[in-house]
Amino acid sequence: MPINSSEYLQILPFLILGLGIVISTLFEMYYKNSENFLPWFSAILFLVTGAIALTGLHDQTVLFGGMLAAGGKSAIFHFIFNLGAAIVVMSSVNYLNKYGANFGEYYILLQSSVLGMMMMSAARDIFMIFMGLELMSICFYVLAGINRKKASANEASMKYFLLGAFATGFIVYGIALIYGSAQTTSIDAIVNNFSALTDNVIFIVGFAILLIGFSFKIAAFPFHMWVPDVYQGSATTVTGLMSTTGKAAAFSVLIAIMTAIFSENIPNTFVDYFAALATLSMLFGSIVAIAQDNLKRMLAYSSISHAGYMLIGLSAGNESSVAGIIFYLAAYAFMNLGAFAVISVIEGENDSNTELNAYAGLNSKSPVMAFFMALFMFALAGIPPMAGFFGKYYVFIAAIEADLTWLAVVGVFSSAISVYFYLRVVVYMYFKESEYDFIIQKNNSGMFAVMVSGLLVLVFGILPDTLLTQILSVINY
Amino acid sequence: MLTEFGKVLVFIILAAAFVVIALFVARLIRPARPTKEKFTIYECGENPEGTPWVKFNIRFYVVALIFLIFDVEIVLLFPWALTYQDYGIYGFLVGIIFLLILGLGMAYEWRKGDLEWEKPSPKPPNLAKILEKSKRNIPVEVPD
Amino acid sequence: MNLELIIFIVLALTGAISAVGMITRPNPVISALFLIFNFFALAGLYLLLNAQFISIVQIIVYAGAIMVLFLFVIMLLRTGEEPKLFSEKKHIKYFAIVIAVLVFVQLGYLIFYEAPSEYISQRVQQSMEAGTIENIGQQLYTTYMIPFEAAGFLLLAATIGALVLAKKNFE
Numbered sequence: 001m002p003i004n005s006s007e008y009l010q011i012l013p014f015l016i017l018g019l020g021i022v023i024s025t026l027f028e029m030y031y032k033n034s035e036n037f038l039p040w041f042s043a044i045l046f047l048v049t050g051a052i053a054l055t056g057l058h059d060q061t062v063l064f065g066g067m068l069a070a071g072g073k074s075a076i077f078h079f080i081f082n083l084g085a086a087i088v089v090m091s092s093v094n095y096l097n098k099y100g101a102n103f104g105e106y107y108i109l110l111q112s113s114v115l116g117m118m119m120m121s122a123a124r125d126i127f128m129i130f131m132g133l134e135l136m137s138i139c140f141y142v143l144a145g146i147n148r149k150k151a152s153a154n155e156a157s158m159k160y161f162l163l164g165a166f167a168t169g170f171i172v173y174g175i176a177l178i179y180g181s182a183q184t185t186s187i188d189a190i191v192n193n194f195s196a197l198t199d200n201v202i203f204i205v206g207f208a209i210l211l212i213g214f215s216f217k218i219a220a221f222p223f224h225m226w227v228p229d230v231y232q233g234s235a236t237t238v239t240g241l242m243s244t245t246g247k248a249a250a251f252s253v254l255i256a257i258m259t260a261i262f263s264e265n266i267p268n269t270f271v272d273y274f275a276a277l278a279t280l281s282m283l284f285g286s287i288v289a290i291a292q293d294n295l296k297r298m299l300a301y302s303s304i305s306h307a308g309y310m311l312i313g314l315s316a317g318n319e320s321s322v323a324g325i326i327f328y329l330a331a332y333a334f335m336n337l338g339a340f341a342v343i344s345v346i347e348g349e350n351d352s353n354t355e356l357n358a359y360a361g362l363n364s365k366s367p368v369m370a371f372f373m374a375l376f377m378f379a380l381a382g383i384p385p386m387a388g389f390f391g392k393y394y395v396f397i398a399a400i401e402a403d404l405t406w407l408a409v410v411g412v413f414s415s416a417i418s419v420y421f422y423l424r425v426v427v428y429m430y431f432k433e434s435e436y437d438f439i440i441q442k443n444n445s446g447m448f449a450v451m452v453s454g455l456l457v458l459v460f461g462i463l464p465d466t467l468l469t470q471i472l473s474v475i476n477y
Numbered sequence: 478m479l480t481e482f483g484k485v486l487v488f489i490i491l492a493a494a495f496v497v498i499a500l501f502v503a504r505l506i507r508p509a510r511p512t513k514e515k516f517t518i519y520e521c522g523e524n525p526e527g528t529p530w531v532k533f534n535i536r537f538y539v540v541a542l543i544f545l546i547f548d549v550e551i552v553l554l555f556p557w558a559l560t561y562q563d564y565g566i567y568g569f570l571v572g573i574i575f576l577l578i579l580g581l582g583m584a585y586e587w588r589k590g591d592l593e594w595e596k597p598s599p600k601p602p603n604l605a606k607i608l609e610k611s612k613r614n615i616p617v618e619v620p621d
Numbered sequence: 622m623n624l625e626l627i628i629f630i631v632l633a634l635t636g637a638i639s640a641v642g643m644i645t646r647p648n649p650v651i652s653a654l655f656l657i658f659n660f661f662a663l664a665g666l667y668l669l670l671n672a673q674f675i676s677i678v679q680i681i682v683y684a685g686a687i688m689v690l691f692l693f694v695i696m697l698l699r700t701g702e703e704p705k706l707f708s709e710k711k712h713i714k715y716f717a718i719v720i721a722v723l724v725f726v727q728l729g730y731l732i733f734y735e736a737p738s739e740y741i742s743q744r745v746q747q748s749m750e751a752g753t754i755e756n757i758g759q760q761l762y763t764t765y766m767i768p769f770e771a772a773g774f775l776l777l778a779a780t781i782g783a784l785v786l787a788k789k790n791f792e
Contacts, residue, residue, distance in 0.1 A: 011767075018774060025581055025781070029588040067767045105785045112778040119771055131771040135778060142782035157786075180731075202731060482668060486628070535787060538697055541690045542783045546776050548686040552678050553772060556758030564762060571762050571769070578773035582780035591784050 007063045010070040013053040013078055014122075017115050020045040024108045034104035035096075039445075042107045043089045046114065050082030053118075057474060066186050068122045072474040073259075076326060077121035077252045083456075084245040084333045085114045090449035091341040092237040098349055098441065099235050101147040109146075110241070113139035117245055121252035126175050126185040129253050133171070133217070136249060137164050140242055144234040152351065156233025163226040167216030170209050177206025191260040198269060211270065217250035220311060221280035224304045231300035236347055236354075239296060240340030243303045244333040251310060251329055255322060259475070262317045274315035275407055281308030282414035289421045293356045295343055298421060299336065302380060305414060306332055312407050313395045321398030323471045328391030330467065331460050335379040335388055338453030342373045345446040353438055359425060361434030368447070369440070370429045372454045379457045381422040382415050387460035394468070536594065543586065550579050629669055636662035649695045653688065660684040671752040 008015065024041060028034045053075045060072040089110065096102040112135060119132030141164065145157025175185070181203040182190050190197065197203045216223040231239045258270075285305025292298035310332075313325035346353050346362070346369065363370040379386035392415060396408040460467060517524075554572065561568040586592055639658035646652045660683045667676035750756060761769055 018770075021774065021777070022578070022581060025585055025777070029585055064767050065764050067764070103785065105781055108781055109778060109785075112774060112781075115774060125768075127765065128768050128771070131768045131775065135771065135775045138775065138782060139778050142778075142786055145786060148786060202727075205727065482673075535697065538690075538693050539784070539787045541686070541693045542787065543780065545682075545686040545690055546780050546783070548682050550776060552681055553761075553769065555677070556674070556754050556761050559755050560758030560762060563759070568762050571766055575770060575773040578770075578777050582777045585781060586784060589784065 010056065010059070010061060010063055011068060012056075013049045013082075014068075014115070014118060016052065017045065017049050017111060017118065020049075021108060021111045021115065024104070024111060028104040028108060035102045035106075038104045038107040039089050039093045042111055043086045045111065046082040046086040046089065049114075050079045050086070053078035053082065057470070060474065062124055062188075066188060067125050067128050068119075069124050070122065073252070073255065073326065073471075074118075074122040076330070076471060076474065077248065078118050080248055080330050080333050081114050081117045081121070081245045084248075084337055085110060085241065087334070087337050087341065087449045087453055088237050088241045090452070091240070091337075091344050091446045093445040094441070094443040095235070095237050095344040095347070095446060098347065099147060100149065100349075101235065103146070106143065106146055109139045109143050113143070113241070114245070117249035117252075120249045121256070123253070123256070124187050126178065126187065126190075129256075130171065130175060132249075133253075134168065136246065137168065140164075140238075140246060143238045143241070144230060146235060146238070150233075150351075152233040153235065156230045159226050160230045160234075163216065167213045167223070169213075170216070171213030174206045174208075174210030174213060177202050177209065181206065187257060187260055191257075194261055204269075208270075208273070211254075211273065214250055214254055215277060218247055218254070218307045218310075219304050220277045220307045221284045221304060222277075224281070224284070227304055228297050228300045231303070232294060232297045236296065236340055236344040239300075240337050240344070243299070243340070244336045247303065247307065248329045248333055251325065254314060255325060258314055258317065259322050262319075262322070271315050271317065271404075274311050275404065278308045278311035278315055278407060279410050281305060281311065282411060283308075283417075286414045286417040286421075289418065292421070295354050295356060295359070295425070296340075298356075299339060299343075302418065302421075303336065305418060306336075306380075308414070309392055309395055309411055312399050312404070312411055315407060316395075316398040316402035316404055318398060318402050319472070319475060320401060321395060322475055323468060324391070324394030324398045326471050327394055327460075327464070327468055331379070331387035331391040331457065334453045334456040334460070335376050335386070338372065338450055338457060339376040339380065341446060341449040341453060342369055342376065345369060345443045345450065346440060348438055348441075356425065356428055357435050358438070359428045360432040362429040364434060366440050369450070372450045373429060374426045375454050375457065377422040377425050379461070381419045383419075385458075385461050387457045387464070390461065390464040390468075539591065543591075546582070547579070625669065629666070632662045632665040632669070635659075636666065650692070653691050653695060656691070657684055657688055660688070671749040673752050674754050674757050675752070677754075 020042070024038055027038060027041070031037060056071045057075045058071065061070050062068070063070055089107065092106065092110075096106060116132045116135030116137075116139065120129055120136065121132075123129040123132060141157055141161040144160050145153050147153045178190065179185055181200045182193065182197055184190060212223070216226075219227045231243060234242070282305045285301045285303070285308060289298050289301035289305070292301060306328075310325050310328055313321040313328070343354060346358065346366075352358075359373070362373070375386070379388040382388045382392045392411065396411055399405070399408040399411070553575070557568075557572040557575075561572055564571075636659055639655045639662060643652045643655035643659060646655065660679060664676045664679040664684070667673075667679060
């Protein structure tokens with residue numbers, strides 16, 4: 001195989017992040033106060049990686065004999081992952097002390113998980129997808145249980161590991177069947193022969209099993225059972241990472257596979273599957289979230305229903321729907337990360353103050369936090385000037401274009417339900433008397449993370465076209 | 478005609494037959510007079526008490542885990558050892574980078590003291606204290 | 622009946638019987654020993670399929686390292702004190718039966734209806750060449766170079782993660 005050195009320049013984000021992991025490990029080994037140094041190093045590393053990935057946006061190529069793609073959608077995803085991880089790092093700095101797990105290893109695992117996500121979104125080969133997925137998942141299992149002394153964290157880690165391994169088993173089984181029938185693992189080769197391959201029952205079964213495995217990873221309805229306990233039990237910042245960038249990474253794989261299929265003018269064979277999953281996830285997530293009093297648990301159910309909205313885009317299966325999902329993922333990442341960052345600032349020791357009644361009268365305790373929390377809740381509910389609205393809007397429009405009006409109607413209905421529990425938080429913060437007193441510890445970096453996400457949510461909401469045109473320009477049909 | 482693996486098969490069959498035949502012949506010619514005493518667990522003449530199943534220390538597990546990770550590394554390096562010379566310096570570098578990343582993991586363990594066999598440090602009995610205690614407890618003989 | 626078929630039958634029977642033995646024995650240590658038998662039988666089957674490398678991997682990694690890990694886990698836990706899973710959750714059994722039947726039907730379909738025999742006879746020579754360690758090495762260091770380096774990072778993350786969870790000293 002001829003070695004083309006320019007290919008290494010194209011995967012510069014991977015090389016930088018990989019080198020960053022090595023340097024962080026060395027620091028963790030030889031530097032005593034690594035946990036004070038590593039967050040700043042990781043934040044800069046993530047920002048540099050994200051920026052470099054973004055510079056290659058319009059430079060789409062397939063590298064290393066069809067293993068990795070550079071530029072285009074994957075560049076946008078790389079940017080989302082890295083910016084999201086940087087926000088998580090900022091909100092972790094003071095939080096981890098409170099949580100009792102301030103280790104340098106936390107940041108190394110964070111970097112490794114982002115490397116895994118980047119591999120997933122850039123992969124052009126199922127084998128590569130699997131490597132990235134495993135790298136991301138293993139880091140998440142450990143991060144969920146990083147505080148070994150907490151029973152809830154252990155439970156979260158264990159449940160996540162068992163069900164995640166089960167889902168991975170499904171994915172491997174699906175890959176094996178696909179490889180057996182298609183004789184290749186290259187996504188492009190599979191898509192080029194897709195019509196011929198769909199005659200083969202084994203291929204269809206393998207593909208369906210692969211989709212089921214990824215439905216676990218995106219936390220769609222019948223495969224959601226791990227979500228509430230894992231999101232509630234893990235450290236708040238880790239939950240923020242898992243629920244946004246982790247979900248975005250799983251979606252990026254689905255988009256990569258499905259977009260290739262849509263673009264070949266092959267009828268969307270899996271429209272019923274996605275539509276059913278979307279309907280169930282939206283309604284289940286929105287309805288069950290109403291009954292939750294714990295904010296982290298409520299956001300866990302809300303993340304199930306958001307997975308449903310994004311799945312509408314996959315069932316629509318046209319150019320604007322794919323752009324809509326990517327926009328939605330970007331918007332969702334920052335509004336959800338912001339909400340989790342606020343929770344991590346408010347949270348006291350031993351998981352206290354995550355219940356809804358701790359937020360009663362928050363406006364009098366910390367007006368800034370209350371303002372930003374209200375902003376994120378409005379955005380998650382999909383109220384117009386915020387980013388969340390345009391995410392839903394684009395996806396619903398795409399569904400109507402694809403003659404799936406009923407799905408868009410279900411989506412609108414479900415968002416109407418979800419307004420209730422998002423606005424309940426706002427009502428508690430502004431119109432209720434404080435139920436008990438607690439001190440919000442000073443947390444400048446956490447505050448900074450909240451403000452950055454708030455700013456991004458507003459920018460995406462006020463200027464949605466700038467992002468969308470960029471996304472549309474790189475989706476090559 | 479035997480292939481190379483055929484020879485291995487013959488070897489395995491012979492090895493298995495050797496064990497089976499030896500055990501079988503021994504069973505035929507040895508005396509068998511079981512008594513109840515012979516079936517008890519040998520405990521130096523003591524009667525065994527409780528279950529022999531004790532909880533192992535977690536450090537055994539950590540060692541096994543590290544062994545597993547490096548076992549996988551060995552498996553991946555097997556093909557490299559056979560083919561790296563076909564690709565010149567490039568093939569060499571691919572394997573070396575992989576080895577360096579794994580070596581970093583190894584160095585991390587070493588540096589963090591995870592390869593140390595943490596012995597529970599037994600506290601030597603404080604003789605002075607024991608003496609003091611025993612002094613107090615021994616009733617002082619009162620002369621008549 | 623040629624030699625290959627006899628060897629196949631012996632290995633397949635060993636594999637099947639040891640698999641049944643593994644899930645039916647109440648004592649976990651005996652189950653683990655049955656599993657080793659199963660791994661060896663599988664390794665033999667891989668060898669029959671000309672997948673020499675996979676066969677070696679099966680023995681080195683599964684029968685070697687993973688079995689050691691299994692046995693240590695069994696030793697670490699007092700399994701006698703654990704409540705039995707099936708006596709508490711009876712419906713899991715039926716779920717397992719359904720999954721097993723599904724997989725079995727699928728395998729049966731693959732073997733009898735997919736007509737793989739012509740397929741295979743064409744590819745015997747090819748698979749014999751593909752299974753050698755040199756060929757796997759060539760693939761691994763050219764086409765699959767990136768996933769290979771990714772595996773390095775995966776193992777690094779796994780090492781660090783395992784040590785964080787198992788041995789990290791809390792103040």
